[in-house]
Amino acid sequence: MVTMVLEAIKYTPQGLYILDQLRLPHESVYIPIANSVDAFNAIRSMTVRGAPAIAIVAALALAVELANTEFPTADEVRRFVSEKLKYLVTSRPTAVNLSDAAGKLENLVNETEGDAKKLVGTYIAAAEKMLVDDVNDNTNIGRNGLEWSKKIIGNDKFSILTICNTGSLATAGYGTALGIIRSIHRDGLLSHAYALETRPYNQGSRLTAYELVHDNIPATLITDSMASVLLKTHPEIKMIVVGADRVAKNGDTANKIGTYQLSIIAKHHGVKFVVAAPTTSIDLRTKSGEDIVIEQRKPEELVTFRGPVIDTEGNVTKEEIKTVHIAAPGIGVWNPAFDVAPAALIDAIVTEKGVVEKDENGEFHLEPFFL
Numbered sequence: 001m002v003t004m005v006l007e008a009i010k011y012t013p014q015g016l017y018i019l020d021q022l023r024l025p026h027e028s029v030y031i032p033i034a035n036s037v038d039a040f041n042a043i044r045s046m047t048v049r050g051a052p053a054i055a056i057v058a059a060l061a062l063a064v065e066l067a068n069t070e071f072p073t074a075d076e077v078r079r080f081v082s083e084k085l086k087y088l089v090t091s092r093p094t095a096v097n098l099s100d101a102a103g104k105l106e107n108l109v110n111e112t113e114g115d116a117k118k119l120v121g122t123y124i125a126a127a128e129k130m131l132v133d134d135v136n137d138n139t140n141i142g143r144n145g146l147e148w149s150k151k152i153i154g155n156d157k158f159s160i161l162t163i164c165n166t167g168s169l170a171t172a173g174y175g176t177a178l179g180i181i182r183s184i185h186r187d188g189l190l191s192h193a194y195a196l197e198t199r200p201y202n203q204g205s206r207l208t209a210y211e212l213v214h215d216n217i218p219a220t221l222i223t224d225s226m227a228s229v230l231l232k233t234h235p236e237i238k239m240i241v242v243g244a245d246r247v248a249k250n251g252d253t254a255n256k257i258g259t260y261q262l263s264i265i266a267k268h269h270g271v272k273f274v275v276a277a278p279t280t281s282i283d284l285r286t287k288s289g290e291d292i293v294i295e296q297r298k299p300e301e302l303v304t305f306r307g308p309v310i311d312t313e314g315n316v317t318k319e320e321i322k323t324v325h326i327a328a329p330g331i332g333v334w335n336p337a338f339d340v341a342p343a344a345l346i347d348a349i350v351t352e353k354g355v356v357e358k359d360e361n362g363e364f365h366l367e368p369f370f371l
């Protein structure tokens with residue numbers, strides 16, 4: 001029996017380690033993150049990914065770096081923190097959690113009075129709290145999502161479709177959309193979970209599938225192009241639940257590429273379309289999805305596959321991990337990492353503080369969570 005706790009981030013005051021998500025599910029290897037450059041590279045390369053996880057790794061990497069650096073004055077700490085956070089925020093543009101965390105930490109350090117040691121201690125405590133808070137927030141998102149589903153869908157078992165990886169690997173633990181699936185499963189109401197492969201980076205087949213198998217949740221993997229026919233042929237699927245990289249003020253939600261098409265087919269098939277988002281993913285300064293910067297990634301992600309070689313019997317040989325080319329050489333590639341599901345197609349936004357539904361005019365009001 002597998003008892004290992006799934007942890008993307010391992011932190012003690014002595015050091016920060018992240019589970020190398022480029023090697024999952026074939027190998028489980030933790031790598032050290034000693035400073036902001038290590039964190040930047042890990043986030044850019046997607047060694048760690050998922051909106052909350054990248055924010056926490058950035059915050060904690062700087063905590064480790066601060067603890068190991070001598071500062072003559074408090075102003076030196078402030079300057080260092082500001083410069084490093086600005087740099088870390090440029091690693092990936094779409095998830096707001098990273099800039100949200102950076103903004104909060106920078107303000108805290110700027111507003112704290114005292115000497116260099118006091119400022120460093122204050123920063124470290126705040127970054128450590130982000131790790132703890134994220135797990136609590138996700139548990140609350142799970143509970144709120146479960147209660148909402150009971151209210152709207154009822155107390156009969158039902159199935160759920162999800163995309164990308166929004167679980168323990170994308171957060172400090174438990175997960176957001178996958179956290180809701182976990183909570184519904186623990187309550188005995190989950191019939192089956194369906195995970196989209198999530199091309200081109202395969203967070204669904206590599207990471208969500210790994211988590212579902214790990215937790216013994218009844219689940220099936222499908223390719224992204226099977227989603228519509230799955231809904232047509234499996235009426236027991238009552239909910240699509242997705243994560244968020246940035247929820248705009250009007251509720252438009254940027255998430256993994258493929259989320260937009262799920263919001264459209266949910267409407268066509270009368271399936272509830274639910275966004276699971278901690279309030280750290282809500283960006284009231286961005287008015288609508290039109291204003292969200294969508295990260296474009298390298299063509300190589302689309303035209304290559306990476307994985308272990310199989311032998312002539314079809315058995316995985318873990319010793320040899322290879323990258324193979326799968327497209328016609330010379331073809332042009334478009335590789336946006338995210339798309340935007342419009343608020344009009346979203347039934348509910350589940351946060352740790354409660355569930356937001358649209359008013360009688362079809363509008364979300366997210367501001368009350370921040371008052």
Ligand code: MRU
Pocket residue numbers: 049050051052095163164165166167170171175176177203242243244245255256257337
């Ligand atoms: O490119 P990724 O793997 O970082 O994309 C992740 C997603 O799109 C997730 O759905 C989102 O960050 C929420 S994770 C709780």
